[in-house]
Amino acid sequence: MRKVYMDHSATTPVDPEVASLMMTYYTEKYGNPSSIHSFGQEAREALEKAREQVAGFIGAQPAEITFTSGGTEADNLAVLGAAEAYRKKGKHLITTAVEHHAVLETFEFLAKNGFELTILPVDEYGLLSVEEVRKAIRPDTILLSVMQANNEVGTIQPIAEIGKLAKERGVLFHVDAVQSLGKIPVNVDDLNVDMLTISSHKIYGPKGVGALYVRKGIRLIPLVHGGGQEKKRRSGTENTPGIIGFxxxxxxxxxxxxxxxxRLTELRDRLLDGILERIDYVKVNGPRGARRLPNNVNVSIQFVEGESLLLSLDMVGIAASSGSACTSGSLDPSHVLLAMGLPHEIAHGSLRFSLGRQNTEEDVDYVLEQLPKIVERLRQMSPLFDQMQREAGAK
Amino acid sequence: MYTEKVMDHFTNPRNVGEIPDADGVGEVGNPKCGDIMRIYLDIEGDIIKDVKFKTFGCGAAVATSSMVTEMVKGKTIPEALDISNAAVAEALGGLPPNKLHCSNLAADALHAAIKDYYDKQEKAKG
Known part of the structure; x- marks a missing residue:
């Protein structure tokens, strides 16, 4: 059976070149970078080279990069660390309704512990308006966090403009760039950001590694205390092979x-247009064109439920994801789709394909061949589809 | 995540469809929570002669609907009323814990259909 992996926003395979480089640092050059001897020093050297590579990719100075265990930890370090460091200056925090849980839940935690939180709404495309941000900023606002691109619907936010505004108003600006890195330009100066989260396993690097960019001069209270690694921002022996892989x-x-x-933009549009052509009652979630990540396709297929779609796709070798409640482990469907104003029943039928390096035109065509058959089968089972057809017939 | 039996019933669901002029129709769930099950019964005397279902929902919702129709066909009404959601889940070799509540409503839909049958009978008697 053909296997088509279209869930690259969940994770990516490690590039073979990355994996083979990492192997050396597991089995041969395994020293602790804090050690004085040659084993330690060769690891230190490689670690600092990796820091330069990561910094170089986002237009930062190597000293501004703190390695973490991943995107979630970097988000936590930025939000908790900055809120704690600047709490004397103010207690107001701002974020958006469509952030990743790593950001949203961290802010919610602070809101329960003495901070005030404003969660900004988005429009039907998942887009935040700069004007909303302007209105929300108060004299006691200390931190603003907005993701560069949404993980579910691929919406790209006007980060540079928001960053300019934050700078003018003296508010620290954190950006989660986990989904945008490697897909669209991410430059900390162009985007006017103070802190930026990135993750390795979304860009064909290993899992368990991420980084937080922190602009020089910004204070952060660390989450992890100990031996003082990463300039005391993140104690613990560095995950050297992982960082080097990153x-x-x-x-x-x-x-x-x-x-x-x-290349991905072409595949994306081929898939999106193909779905709209072949299946009725489909809603595109998120914007079309340049405001959407090059690799993201998200549609709601009405009258069917997301998990059923995923199971059926998996049986023909296609890996995708859904914002349905059944796949989130909660009773509610995706908070992102609800924030965009989708009714629950449409959000339950959402389907995300996230394309990546291995995907080809043939893969897209295979999905376009299989998906309509699956939808037809599930709709024949669906009482909602029946009802709609009867109502349409009555008219 | 799902047992082989669940996947079998999801992939090849038994008794999908509807019964025109059914003796009893039961529906549970709502689109908001992501599961709707509708069960149609054809009843002769005390016996469930035929049963069909339509379901909008996840794999567990489809599989439990399919399983309950298989369990109930040819049974008497009292026997059908004895079938519980837990018994349906058990017949499928179990369900993941998070599915036991939200998507395991097939027996409720069956019972709703039997109630509808009784209500219709009452009405007919006038």
């Missing part, structure tokens, strides 16, 4: 990004 993954992504983005 560095290499950044170097490869940087070299390939422009060409790959163009």
């Amino acid at each position: 560095g290499k993954a950044c170097e490869l992504a940087q070299a390939r990004m422009e060409e790959e983005a163009e």
Whole structure:
């Protein structure tokens, strides 16, 4: 059976070049970078090279990069660390309704512990307006966090403009760039950001590694205390092989990004247009065109439920994801789709395909061949489809 | 995540469809929570002669609907009323814990259909 992996926003395979480089640092050059001897020093050297590679990819100075265990920890370090460091200055925090849980839940935690939180709404495309941000900023606002691109619907936010505004008003600006890195340009100066979260396993690097960019001069209270690694921002022996893999993954992504983005955009539109052509009662979630990540397709297929779609797709070898409640482990469907104003029943039928390096035109065509059959089968089972047809018939 | 039996009933659901002029129709769930099950019964005397279902929902919702129709066909009404959601889940070799509540309503839909049958009988008697 053909296997088509279209869930790259969940995770990506490790690039073979990255994996083989990492292996050396597991089995041969395994020293602790804090050690004085040659074993330690060769690891230190490689670690600092990786820091340069990561910094270089986002236009930062190496000293501004703190390695973490992943995107979630980097988000936590930014939000908790900055709120704690600047709490004397104010207690008001701002974020958006469509952030990743790593950001939203961290802010909610602070809101329960003495801070005031404003959660900004988005429009039907998942887009935040700069005007909303302007209105929300108060004299005691200390931190604003907005993701660069949404993980579910691929909406790209006007980060540079928001960053300019935050700078003018003296508010710290954190950006979660986990989904945008490697797909669209991410430059900390162009975007006017103070802190930026990135993750390795979304760009063909290993899992368990991420980084937080922190602009020089910004204070953060660490989450993890101990031996004082990462300039005391993140104690614990560095995950050297992982970090080195992340560095290499950044170097490869940087070299390939422009060409790959163009290729993925074509595949994305082929898939999206193909679905709309072949299946009735489909709603595109998120914007079309340049405001959407090059690799994201998200549609709601009415009268069917997301998990059923995923199971059926999986049986023909296609891996995708859904914002249905059944796949989130909660009773509510995706908070992102609800924030965009989708009714629950439409959000339950959402389907995300996130494309990546291995995907080809043939893969897209295979999905376009299989998906309509699956939808037809599930709709024949669906009392909602019946009802709609009867109502349409009555008219 | 799902047992083989669940996947079998999801992939090849038994008794999908509807019964025109059914003796009893039961529906549970709502689109908001992501599961709707509708069960149609054809009853002769005390016996469930035929049963069909339509379901909008996840794999567990489809599989439990299919399973309950298989369990109930040819049974008497009292026997059908004895079938519980838990018994349906058990017949499928179990369901993941998070599915036991939200998507395991097939027996409720069956019972609703039997109630509808009784209500219609009452009405007919006038």
